[in-house]
Amino acid sequence: MNKIILATTLSIALVALGGCTNKSVVRYGDATAVETTNISFGSTDLQKVAGQMTDSLLLSPVVGTLTANTRPILFVESIKNKTSEHIDTESITDSISTKLLRSGKFRFVDMGRVAAVREQLEFQQSSGLVDTSKAVAFGQQVGAQYMLYGNLASIVKSNKDQSDVYYKFTLRLMDLKSGLIEWADETEIRKTKEKEFVSW
Amino acid sequence: MNNKYPVMLVLIVTGFFISACKNVPPVTSGIGSSQIAPGQQYSKHLQIDNKQLAAKLYISDIKSRSNNDFLQLNLTLTSRYKKSLQLQYQFQWFDQDGFAIEAGKSPWQALELHGMQTATVAGLAPSTKVSTFSLYVREVPEKFFKY
Numbered sequence: 396m397n398k399i400i401l402a403t404t405l406s407i408a409l410v411a412l413g414g415c416t417n418k419s420v421v422r423y424g425d426a427t428a429v430e431t432t433n434i435s436f437g438s439t440d441l442q443k444v445a446g447q448m449t450d451s452l453l454l455s456p457v458v459g460t461l462t463a464n465t466r467p468i469l470f471v472e473s474i475k476n477k478t479s480e481h482i483d484t485e486s487i488t489d490s491i492s493t494k495l496l497r498s499g500k501f502r503f504v505d506m507g508r509v510a511a512v513r514e515q516l517e518f519q520q521s522s523g524l525v526d527t528s529k530a531v532a533f534g535q536q537v538g539a540q541y542m543l544y545g546n547l548a549s550i551v552k553s554n555k556d557q558s559d560v561y562y563k564f565t566l567r568l569m570d571l572k573s574g575l576i577e578w579a580d581e582t583e584i585r586k587t588k589e590k591e592f593v594s595w
Numbered sequence: 596m597n598n599k600y601p602v603m604l605v606l607i608v609t610g611f612f613i614s615a616c617k618n619v620p621p622v623t624s625g626i627g628s629s630q631i632a633p634g635q636q637y638s639k640h641l642q643i644d645n646k647q648l649a650a651k652l653y654i655s656d657i658k659s660r661s662n663n664d665f666l667q668l669n670l671t672l673t674s675r676y677k678k679s680l681q682l683q684y685q686f687q688w689f690d691q692d693g694f695a696i697e698a699g700k701s702p703w704q705a706l707e708l709h710g711m712q713t714a715t716v717a718g719l720a721p722s723t724k725v726s727t728f729s730l731y732v733r734e735v736p737e738k739f740f741k742y
Binding site for chain 1: 662663665667683685697699700701702703704705717718719721722723735737
């Protein structure tokens with residue numbers, strides 16, 4: 396009798412423990428929350444870099460002078476990825492340019508869409524489908540006055556118990572007329588991953 | 596009589612495993628403030644939603660000023676806990692009618708506060724139309740599941 400009780404209890408225990416595994420649940424998460432899934436460059440790092448660089452630029456006394464009576468026109472040159480990871484640096488520049496544009500202090504020209512714009516203007520001018528009196532003419536665009544460019548570098552170190560990654564993001568604003576760097580700043584991120592004892 | 600002990604042991608172990616093997620939602624409450632206008636006394640707007648965190652951490656100062664037409668904030672946090680705290684903080688921005696500006700887009704920023712450390716973090720309004728702000732600080736949840 397006792398063997399039956401023991402066997403039944405063990406069976407229940409196995410079923411209960413088996414139920415603990417192989418469960419996957421889909422949830423919507425907070426896109427703005429701090430993300431610590433792994434040590435690689437993540438959404439929190441992107442948001443921090445974009446936020447701090449935008450804040451620093453908007454608070455700069457030089458930029459205060461530049462934007463006092465006008466909205467300077469910027470173009471963003473690509474951010475050079477000098478890290479050992481594959482990082483979509485265009486996503487960082489997109490965030491920075493969007494924040495700066497929405498601040499109302501700057502205007503941007505998009506060099507990544509020059510070919511598409513040219514194609515559209517050629518279509519308007521020479522396809523014969525668009526009223527030429529209303530077609531947008533060539534040679535009326537406004538050029539950028541300043542160039543925003545930068546680097547993302549990293550130093551990675553690890554041993555058997557710990558991994559450490561240090562990111563440094565540098566951004567500069569150059570006056571295209573004079574070649575002078577009007578503003579520069581850098582921000583740092585350190586992330587570590589350590590082995591921890593499993594706790595119940 | 597003796598045969599009862601293995602059964603009890605199995606039951607206890609099973610109960611232990613079952614209780615440990617569950618999805619534990621992270622604690623996401625913390626300390627923060629309701630909407631504060633520049634110049635207002637911040638201490639009257641503080642709110643504590645998590646007393647355990649409030650025992651380890653307090654907001655020791657909030658400064659605000661206008662810089663290049665933007666509202667600039669300095670939030671000073673002080674730890675009264677001997678160990679490091681893994682925190683995240685967020686600012687929210689509102690216009691003069693109390694409408695949220697860039698609602699849902701203000702990211703949580705990570706902050707490691709060492710034992711008994713006082714740290715100041717900065718925030719800048721995303722628009723020149725911001726007239727009030729609120730802030731919130733909570734711990735970074737490290738474990739979502741217990742096994």
